[in-house]
Amino acid sequence: MNIDISLADSIDQDEVLHLYRANGWSSSEKPVQLMAALRNSHALVTARIDRQLVGLGNAISDGHLVVYFPHMLVDPAHQGKGVGRLMMRSMLEKYAGFHQMMLTADGGAIDFYKALGFERAGRTEPMWIYGGSEH
16 A cells, blocks of 8 residues: 655545545535635645545644644545544654644544654643534
8 A cells, every 4th residue: 555645735625524524524625724724724635545635634724833734534435544644744754843842632642642652741731712512
């Protein structure tokens, strides 16, 4: 299986929505905003197998000190095959040396990110105003 990871790929709304819906993410209900958010991210990483989009992640950053990774999705049919790890390593390489790299994780994703070097941020408490329903 050849996994193509790219930080310079273009994305199509139909393939993005398919991926988000396959993962049950409520942002798929706002396709115009989702596509604008992804396309205007500081960085966008994709994973393709035989040209099919099987993974996607993005970064929001000031470009110098801080980067936040809000979305990292892998098609459920391809989870556990190293796709997410390859995408995240690509992002970590891009932002190596930044003062702060942040993300929010829950469930099984916690162990995934810990294996990549992330840890709980001291005694911080996650907080948000959220319009979704999947968390």
